[in-house]
Amino acid sequence: MGAMIFSLLAVAVLSAAAWVGADVINLRLLIGVIFPYAGFLIFIVGLGWRIVDWARSPVPFRIPTTCGQGESLPWVKQSKLDNPSTLGGVIGRMALEVLLFRSLFRNIKLDYRDGRARYGSAKWLWLFALLFHWAFLVVLLRHLRFFTEPIPFFVTWLENLDGFLEVGAPVLIGTDLLPYVGLPGLMISGVVLLVAVTLLFVRRVVIPQLRYISLAADYFPLFLIASVALSGILMRYYIKVDVTQVKTLVMSLVAFQPNTAVLGNIGFMFYIHIFLVTVLFAYFPFSKLVHLGGVFMSPTRNLANNNRRVRHVNPWSYPVKVHTYAEYEDDFREQMVEAGLPVEKQPDPKPAE
Ligand code: HEM
Numbered sequence: 133m134g135a136m137i138f139s140l141l142a143v144a145v146l147s148a149a150a151w152v153g154a155d156v157i158n159l160r161l162l163i164g165v166i167f168p169y170a171g172f173l174i175f176i177v178g179l180g181w182r183i184v185d186w187a188r189s190p191v192p193f194r195i196p197t198t199c200g201q202g203e204s205l206p207w208v209k210q211s212k213l214d215n216p217s218t219l220g221g222v223i224g225r226m227a228l229e230v231l232l233f234r235s236l237f238r239n240i241k242l243d244y245r246d247g248r249a250r251y252g253s254a255k256w257l258w259l260f261a262l263l264f265h266w267a268f269l270v271v272l273l274r275h276l277r278f279f280t281e282p283i284p285f286f287v288t289w290l291e292n293l294d295g296f297l298e299v300g301a302p303v304l305i306g307t308d309l310l311p312y313v314g315l316p317g318l319m320i321s322g323v324v325l326l327v328a329v330t331l332l333f334v335r336r337v338v339i340p341q342l343r344y345i346s347l348a349a350d351y352f353p354l355f356l357i358a359s360v361a362l363s364g365i366l367m368r369y370y371i372k373v374d375v376t377q378v379k380t381l382v383m384s385l386v387a388f389q390p391n392t393a394v395l396g397n398i399g400f401m402f403y404i405h406i407f408l409v410t411v412l413f414a415y416f417p418f419s420k421l422v423h424l425g426g427v428f429m430s431p432t433r434n435l436a437n438n439n440r441r442v443r444h445v446n447p448w449s450y451p452v453k454v455h456t457y458a459e460y461e462d463d464f465r466e467q468m469v470e471a472g473l474p475v476e477k478q479p480d481p482k483p484a485e
Contacts, residue, residue: 135346135347139354142348150163150400150404150407150408151403160398164406165385167410168409170410171410172413178416178418179416181417182426194437194439195435196215196433196435198214199211199214200213201214202437203438216437222433226434230427230428232262233258233265237255237258239253239255239257241253241254256335264325266321267328271321271364277291277379279382279383302318322365325361326361329354329358332354333351336350352415352419360405374398377394381395458477466479
């Protein structure tokens with residue numbers, strides 16, 4: 133409970149700080165220009181450092197997870213995706229994992245009833261996680277319209293697809309939630325992102341075992357991403373900002389020639405949004421979110437199971453530095469003999485006095 137409250141408070145304080153910084157003590161240059169540059173730099177360097185660190189770790193054994201029949205005699209049918217023995221198989225398994233979260237689909241829950249352990253299917257995590265990640269990706273790609281001129285075709289294409297409902301965002305009128313046509317077209321992915329992140333949070337608190345193992349490092353990213361999505365939604369539909377000025381600012385940042393003249397023309401909601409995004413980017417490499425890169429670096433997934441055909445040579449740190457037994461004995465022979473331990477090579481006799 134403490135971890136959850138702490139994380140919620142942290143995100144609330146960050147949002148309030150951005151609002152005060154933008155509207156009360158005019159730190160717009162800091163929040164709108166300097167912090168985003170710094171956050172992006174931390175993200176790139178941090179993520180790069182994590183990946184290089186993983187890549188340099190020795191992998192002395194070939195340890196792919198094998199979830200089906202391995203390659204064997206010609207008449208034994210191999211499970212090519214669950215036990216890949218070729219690079220193609222590894223890429224296929226990885227692609228299905230990254231794009232469809234295939235292993236999560238097999239998530240099971242264990243409970244005890246009538247003194248017996250029972251396993252049941254548990255697809256909720258798979259569903260929520262898939263919705264969340266795909267919505268996040270679509271939202272991010274749609275944001276490219278702020279960063280590019282001309283806007284790439286696929287961004288326009290995504291926007292049309294995402295807004296296919298062609299309704300305004302819903303507003304509460306009395307007790308009815310009504311589509312309001314005066315608002316900009318509803319982007320489904322933004323809403324799905326917020327709903328999915330909420331569902332992931334609810335799952336975490338509703339399942340007692342999961343709540344028990346949850347830390348601030350689990351709640352904070354959820355609240356942070358939810359606040360990024362919420363501030364974006366508020367900004368698009370309700371507490372409007374001048375989007376053309378945002379585009380001018382962002383294009384100037386991309387060109388490394390910040391146009392500080394527009395900072396004053398953009399509403400405070402943008403500063404809350406961009407500040408939370410900056411925190412998210414800077415926090416990313418040091419948090420659980422770095423599984424974005426880690427998933428590709430796991431030797432249980434990125435190696436083919438061809439142990440019987442190919443001798444595995446540790447590809448990164450070969451030749452491996454070793455200290456042989458002979459060298460060890462050379463280092464400690466005298467002490468070993470003194471302690472009465474057997475040695476393979478007798479010490480040189482002391483020269484006669
Ligand atoms: C992790 C990164 C980000 C996430 C998850 C995110 C999320 C969102 C969401 C969910 C919306 C609501 C509308 C929609 O669905 O498009 C939105 C709107 C918006 N975001 Fe972001 N955002 C991110 C980064 C940024 C960045 C870096 C900028 C700076 C340019 C930005 C500027 C805006 C603006 C100006 C809007 C309002 C758009 C409009 O009025 O059409 N966002 N954002």
